[in-house]
Amino acid sequence: MLDGGIGTEILRRGYTWASHQLKTEPELNLEIHQDYINAGADVITTNTFQLSKRSFRNHFANDKHLAAMGASGLLDRAGELIHESVALADKARSSLGRSNTPIAASITTLEWCFRPDRNPDVEKIYDEYLEELTDYADAGADIFLFETFNSTPEAEVAIKAAKELKMPAWVAFVPYQDGRLLGGQTMAEVVDAMARNEPDVLFLNCAPPEHITAGLEQLAPLWDKPLGVYAHVGKFNPPEWQFTDDYNAEKYLQECKHWHDLGATVIGGCCGTTPEYIKKLTEFFSQ
Amino acid sequence: MNYNAIREKLSAGRAVLLDGGIGTEVTRRGIRWRQHGIEDAPDTIRDIHRDYLNAGVDILTTHTFNLTKRNFINFFRDGEHMELIGATGLPSKAVELCSSAVTLAKEALTETGKAETVPLAGSISPVMHVFRPDLSPPGNDCLAHHRECAEILSSCGVDLIFFEGMNNTREAEAALEAASGFDLPVWMSFVPGTDGNLLNGESLHSAADLARSKGAEAVLVSAGSMPMITKSLPNIINGSPSGAKAVIGRYSPPSWKPDFYPRFENIEEVSPENYAREAQGWLDQGVQIIGGSSGTTPEHIRAVREIIT
Numbered sequence: 001m002l003d004g005g006i007g008t009e010i011l012r013r014g015y016t017w018a019s020h021q022l023k024t025e026p027e028l029n030l031e032i033h034q035d036y037i038n039a040g041a042d043v044i045t046t047n048t049f050q051l052s053k054r055s056f057r058n059h060f061a062n063d064k065h066l067a068a069m070g071a072s073g074l075l076d077r078a079g080e081l082i083h084e085s086v087a088l089a090d091k092a093r094s095s096l097g098r099s100n101t102p103i104a105a106s107i108t109t110l111e112w113c114f115r116p117d118r119n120p121d122v123e124k125i126y127d128e129y130l131e132e133l134t135d136y137a138d139a140g141a142d143i144f145l146f147e148t149f150n151s152t153p154e155a156e157v158a159i160k161a162a163k164e165l166k167m168p169a170w171v172a173f174v175p176y177q178d179g180r181l182l183g184g185q186t187m188a189e190v191v192d193a194m195a196r197n198e199p200d201v202l203f204l205n206c207a208p209p210e211h212i213t214a215g216l217e218q219l220a221p222l223w224d225k226p227l228g229v230y231a232h233v234g235k236f237n238p239p240e241w242q243f244t245d246d247y248n249a250e251k252y253l254q255e256c257k258h259w260h261d262l263g264a265t266v267i268g269g270c271c272g273t274t275p276e277y278i279k280k281l282t283e284f285f286s287q
Numbered sequence: 288m289n290y291n292a293i294r295e296k297l298s299a300g301r302a303v304l305l306d307g308g309i310g311t312e313v314t315r316r317g318i319r320w321r322q323h324g325i326e327d328a329p330d331t332i333r334d335i336h337r338d339y340l341n342a343g344v345d346i347l348t349t350h351t352f353n354l355t356k357r358n359f360i361n362f363f364r365d366g367e368h369m370e371l372i373g374a375t376g377l378p379s380k381a382v383e384l385c386s387s388a389v390t391l392a393k394e395a396l397t398e399t400g401k402a403e404t405v406p407l408a409g410s411i412s413p414v415m416h417v418f419r420p421d422l423s424p425p426g427n428d429c430l431a432h433h434r435e436c437a438e439i440l441s442s443c444g445v446d447l448i449f450f451e452g453m454n455n456t457r458e459a460e461a462a463l464e465a466a467s468g469f470d471l472p473v474w475m476s477f478v479p480g481t482d483g484n485l486l487n488g489e490s491l492h493s494a495a496d497l498a499r500s501k502g503a504e505a506v507l508v509s510a511g512s513m514p515m516i517t518k519s520l521p522n523i524i525n526g527s528p529s530g531a532k533a534v535i536g537r538y539s540p541p542s543w544k545p546d547f548y549p550r551f552e553n554i555e556e557v558s559p560e561n562y563a564r565e566a567q568g569w570l571d572q573g574v575q576i577i578g579g580s581s582g583t584t585p586e587h588i589r590a591v592r593e594i595i596t
Binding site (some may be wrong): 003006007016018019020049050051055056057058059061062065068069070071075077078081085112114115117121135176177182207208235237238239240242252 | 319321359360362363366368371373375377416418419420421454470480481486487506511512514515527534537538539540541542543544545547548553571
């Protein structure tokens, strides 16, 4: 059992997520991790979605422009926040006597996750991944969770960097309503690429339950290694989230049962899910 | 309707005062940056406009920088993806917010008794991030985008179209063509890079010439630090109306938010008096239009008011 949404949980609890709130509201981060552990999560995830050096750099024309206009230390911020995020997750598990709960480092695409057209040149990003992953490894994360990837080539680079650091690599792709990846690849193409790279768990995530189902129906028959899912519930309302009651915890559980029947054995929640959802899932699946 | 007074001022060689940062004032006043603060805190937006009017601006600017349909759709793969996973009402959200933004500016003009004397400039930003000329789409795409923005602001009743922060000549040219059908005066500001040219490295001098030849009544530089603005000014001054708006403080984008986010740190390092002193230097160089970009506050604009008559 994974945890559920973190960024959306920060929003639901009344805060903006624009700066992740890692340094500004550490107690809030701590509470959310604790709530997920208490709800039964076997793995907790760092509050670092979209956090990378490139996220800051992307606001400037080039490094010279950044030096002239940017806040001091801007390029060090991602690394500092990554260390902070792992420390907070670690503090949460220790505070509940659950130091053996693994911490998954949440890492997404270098460019915006829902924009496959902006994906970077994969020949040039290995060092960037390695640097980012090294920060998590040094900070004490246990697993790399590459999530909300929209195509396999970038995921392959990420997995390669994870293997260099000799840490487990979990990879989650965004499916679309047609059962393909958001970037257009078929699940057969995904399986083909992943069979060569061997992630420890392969997931579908960050799509509404209907899209997850469409993708899983294609993927599950082709993949015989560990398979996972975590869907979002509600609607993306940039830069925030619209919480809806389309899939309450009970209805989400019904979807998860279906995904479990299709072959998913690692289950959690993406944007919009809360500790209540995870508790509901744990109560059922631990029986 | 009242833009003629501005035109006369400029022809007479007198200075014209614009407002300062609006987005950065919204965040500085503690408002959460979503939907530009327009839905959560309309009173604060109106207060900011009123503070600039009371500081003595000659033209008021709408709070519409970076407020376009594109800013919403950019978070999704495409329109269909937005329909499927986006919040209800997103496709029409930008138009509604722009309309509200113009209304708030007009209310401030009425409340201060300046509706007849201070024209309202409709601010239109680049299609993509103001500091990312590399993301600017092809000319036809820019043309359609800017035409739609000009259409919205024009139908809401602004008195002039102000393209702010253009960062490449192709988009600038498309924007001016897009605005040509609305029978409104058009101004354009360019973003300089550290070398005093356009942010994408093109000649600012050529860009300014092009803008004037395509109908821009005034050409400004904006969204650069004070040294960058000062360095770039000689490239736009040629006897026609030109202007300057500098940022103060350092741009501090958050760790999550892919588009421009109006947060600047250390703005206290440039006092209103220091900003006015810098502005005096720009006026001495021959600039006639002075305002402030991100980070500047009504106090900075008030200080500039005191040095120009």
